[in-house]
Amino acid sequence: MKSDFALDDSIIYLNHAAVAPWPAQTAEAIKAFAEENAVYGAANYPQWMQVEAELRQRLAWLINAPAVEDISILKSTSEALSVVAYGLDWRPGDNVVIFRQEFPSNRLVWESLKNLGVETRLVDLWSGENPEQRLMDACDERTRVVSVSSVQYATGFQTDLAPLGRFCRREQILFCVDAIQSLGAIPFDVQKVQADFVMADGHKWMLGPEGTALFYSRREIRDSLSLNQFGWHMVQQCGDFDQESWQPSASGTRFECGSPNMLGAHALNASLQLIAQTGIHKIYNSVIKNTMFLIELIEQHRNRLSLISVQDSERLSGIVTFKVNGAMQQDIYHSLMKRGVICANRGGGIRFSPHFYTSREKMEKAIEIVLKK
Numbered sequence: 063m064k065s066d067f068a069l070d071d072s073i074i075y076l077n078h079a080a081v082a083p084w085p086a087q088t089a090e091a092i093k094a095f096a097e098e099n100a101v102y103g104a105a106n107y108p109q110w111m112q113v114e115a116e117l118r119q120r121l122a123w124l125i126n127a128p129a130v131e132d133i134s135i136l137k138s139t140s141e142a143l144s145v146v147a148y149g150l151d152w153r154p155g156d157n158v159v160i161f162r163q164e165f166p167s168n169r170l171v172w173e174s175l176k177n178l179g180v181e182t183r184l185v186d187l188w189s190g191e192n193p194e195q196r197l198m199d200a201c202d203e204r205t206r207v208v209s210v211s212s213v214q215y216a217t218g219f220q221t222d223l224a225p226l227g228r229f230c231r232r233e234q235i236l237f238c239v240d241a242i243q244s245l246g247a248i249p250f251d252v253q254k255v256q257a258d259f260v261m262a263d264g265h266k267w268m269l270g271p272e273g274t275a276l277f278y279s280r281r282e283i284r285d286s287l288s289l290n291q292f293g294w295h296m297v298q299q300c301g302d303f304d305q306e307s308w309q310p311s312a313s314g315t316r317f318e319c320g321s322p323n324m325l326g327a328h329a330l331n332a333s334l335q336l337i338a339q340t341g342i343h344k345i346y347n348s349v350i351k352n353t354m355f356l357i358e359l360i361e362q363h364r365n366r367l368s369l370i371s372v373q374d375s376e377r378l379s380g381i382v383t384f385k386v387n388g389a390m391q392q393d394i395y396h397s398l399m400k401r402g403v404i405c406a407n408r409g410g411g412i413r414f415s416p417h418f419y420t421s422r423e424k425m426e427k428a429i430e431i432v433l434k435k
Contacts, residue, residue, distance in 0.1 A: 074424045077404045079415035091332035114327045120334040126251045134277040134314035140167040142261030142277035147171045149287030154179025158207045159200045163187045165215045168240045207236045213243035216409030218381025227256030247380045269333040274326030293319035348418035349380045356382040359429045385411035
């Protein structure tokens with residue numbers, strides 16, 4: 063498992079919730095692609111298209127999509143959220159319901175609709191028990207979308223998506239899930255969750271590159287999104303450049319206006335191959351064990367450290383956030399980074415996010431370094 067990664071031994075990498083290191087086989091796939099391109103140009107483009115097709119299949123597998131045709135490959139989570147937000151036919155007085163603590167990508171895009179008369183309703187995640195019910199309670203007859211993160215970026219709080227999905231389907235509200243902090247680490251079933259849209263960039267828990275993202279759109283509502291980007295790639299007869307009349311593709315490629323990111327496709331496909339070979343449930347078990355181990359280490363030093371993330375087993379993810387008592391968290395963060403502990407300053411504290419392959423020895427060493435500050 064460790065041999066799948068070539069991280070320098072001086073590095074303690076606890077930042078998969080930000081940008082993950084590539085597995086060795088992903089780096090090799092990119093090297094091979096670069097060498098092939100340098101020597102042969104695009105002579106093997108049909109084979110590249112096959113890699114892209116494999117990536118779509120792996121992405122569909124990862125979320126248990128009903129069909130590969132439901133998958134679009136976009137540039138980022140933010141782009142996918144914008145495709146939804148600016149594809150809907152809004153009316154003044156409509157509203158969107160989200161958690162106040164959402165990452166800016168899943169807040170700014172909805173707030174940007176204010177000039178169209180759309181209200182963004184912010185529900186405080188921590189204002190009481192059962193936050194999912196509070197989201198539902200904030201909805202009314204003018205609610206068009208409920209948009210949530212599967213896992214909150216700052217604290218690792220895992221949302222119970224299934225009840226929200228059932229509620230939204232029953233009330234005919236569109237259900238949008240930003241899954242960037244779970245896909246690749248936590249099993250996801252879009253059919254069970256009943257999400258209408260799912261988006262996630264590949265550079266975090268999927269162990270891929272930046273700039274290559276999953277976008278799922280449910281077939282029954284896909285063509286209800288108006289298109290705001292157009293080009294040769296998003297039409298039904300893609301590749302027939304002499305056609306004068308055209309229609310948007312019925313599949314998820316309707317949201318892919320131009321040439322595909324073949325470099326990103328090769329990289330993310332190789333990373334997802336490793337995830338599939340390892341097994342997503344095995345990965346999830348290892349991630350949660352690492353999370354629980356970190357929480358245990360933090361709790362052992364309550365006089366120095368305070369846990370910010372929740373400990374409810376059903377809410378755990380791969381993210382553990384804590385603070386060093388009596389210290390400036392930004393200073394602690396910079397000190398850790400200088401010592402080779404790669405982490406993030408989020409949620410009012412220090413965010414550690416180990417993946418399935420992270421050793422306990424590395425996590426213990428990281429906490430030791432924290433305690434020396």
